[in-house]
Amino acid sequence: MTAKQLSIRHLVGLEGVPASDIELLLDTAESFREILERPIKKVPTLTGITVVNFFYEPSTRTRLSFEMAEKRLSADIINFSTTTSSVKKGETLKDTIRNIEAMKIDMVVIRHSHAGAADYLTRCTDAVILNAGDGCHEHPTQGLLDLLTMRQHTNKPFKGLRVLMVGDMRHSRVIRSDLWGLKTLGASVAVCGPPSLMPAGVDAFGIDVYDDLDEALEGADVVNVMRIQLERQEGGLIPSLREYNRTFGITRERLKGTKKDLVIMHPGPINRGVEIDTDVADGERSVILRQVTNGVAVRMASLVMLAPQHEVQT
């Protein structure tokens, strides 16, 4: 019996994470997925491990999902968010984390509006850092849950799988995490959206970029529809939500002519009638709620595999 371990110490992003680590996390998540189907959905794996959920930016589902995962694993949990912390009184991020660390903690789940915040924390504390979204940079557990969902719901290996992501890539940490994971596993990645929502320098990713949705959908095995972040559209980067729906919205009409087994995904929360229509979101090709379940499993796997001095016996 050998103990498999990750090569990474923190989960800051999926860029540069080797395929063996990603596969180990997905395999482990798969086994936790089974636990979630049991009548008693709790294991003692992280008993005695203290996890801080450190949320500097509003989040509902990611936070709930992490908290659920931590509870299922019997970890001790501290929740911390800007509204209840001293951050508003001017304490620095570093001071805050070091104060919490002084209370003896093991792991930190961080959500922050600045790109690089999770990586910065790895230099401020000895605790294990799990990035729950840093600005427009990465959201690695979302990336992992998307990968797990694709693995479960497509009948193809990642090598050769064609994944299209539609939406605001400029501001999307989900697209960045998904594409790094997918590329590492050999999938072919494309992105589609209005040029004003593509980052300058998008060619750096080595993916196909489209501004014609019909063309982009051709031959896709998976379409992952990104939320139009209403709070990010104040700068007027698109004329209106109505026009967005008309040009880039995933509608039943739009899906005519796509592959019969096309899988439809969305990281949520959905703006119905904007980036995706209700009949598609709730339709037979949609696996959106499976993603949510997988989110808990993936976060359990990440917590367990990264927990200090922990080894998973296989």
Added chain:
Amino acid sequence: MADILIKGGRVIDPSQNLDKVTDVSVRQGRVEALAKVGAGAHANFRTVIDAAGSVVCPGLIDMHVHLREPGFEHKETVATGSRAAAAGGFTGIACMPNTSPSIDDAATVKLILEKASDVKFNVWPIAAVSHGREGKALTEMAELVDMGSVGFSDDGNPVLDSLLMRTALEYSKMLGVPVIQHAEDPVLTAQGSMHEGRASAILGVMSMPGIAEDVIVARDILIAEYTGGHLHIAHLSTAASLELVRQAKKRGVHVTCEVTPHHLTLSDEDVRASGLDPNWKMSPPLRSKDDIKALRKGLKDGTIDLIATDHAPHHLDDKDTTFEDAAFGIVGLETALGVIMTELVEPGVIDIPAAISLMSTNAADVFNLEAGTLKPGSEANITIFDPQQEWTVDPGEFRSKSINTPWTGCTMKGKTTEVVVQGRLYR
């Protein structure tokens, strides 16, 4: 005043087209002669410096320094900034008005000059274009020049209002000093922290496109051309802005520009490689490798008038945070000569005389300063540096109050050994 003899150095003075091994004698605070002094006459000098193997040149000048006084004395003061400058080989510096209060009236200019006089250093205040650097009402430019201001800038902020820029360029014509523009369209850079390109795309860091600089440079060149005023572009950083200046100069527009050592040597890829270290964050941001290539060409063909550091000291508290949260700016006074010698002279991009022109003589020409020369009779402001001496950047040894540098631990070739300021050895 102690008389000084600087023996046997390679004396390079672009203001006199001079490059030869000789002695420099200083009497009564002034350069007396550039000629061999026999051993028998050494006793006539209080101090004799052996400069064999070193370069002796007009004191280096940095036209873009933030001294932070008044208002931010925890970051830097006139005294500490002057000591940092001298350590880096500079004998004169111009200080920017983004202080608190800003340098926008006679009393504040006088305060700076008094503080400089206390430490016997050459400090040229640059006063604000507008009251409080708010971009609204013009400052009393004539009085400010009388008091000792050598130029005008709202640096840190751009002069955005086209009419204000027009008026400033027109009004300052009669004063013979430039309007210095921090060229940045803030709408295009809103919330940005680094250059917009492949690195920012991957990092997901909010970005500052090169065009934010270019559109302001283009506009201001047109206004300068129309008014006949003297426009000086601060810390020019893009290939496109450089080309705009090059073409404008060809048309005879009175436009000059400066670049920083960091924009000549570091790129947005280095920001990424640093792991988003806030010591790689400044405005304008580190640009692309193509921009660096273009700027180096501009150094050689004379489009770039001078090198200035944009020395921007910040307290550790302003830098020890996430990249996107951290303050803009890096210190530069104590690393500039080393960086230019190591990254530009050593690989042969420019030679030592060109480096001295860019770091001394040209600044004196552009800003009409009584400095940047070793002509006999001129006040003795002299830099002596060893072009071969290797040293490692250790911010712990900085004279500056701040240590926000991207060059920590780097090995440099070329180090200042002595500076003479206002006729005195400045140690």
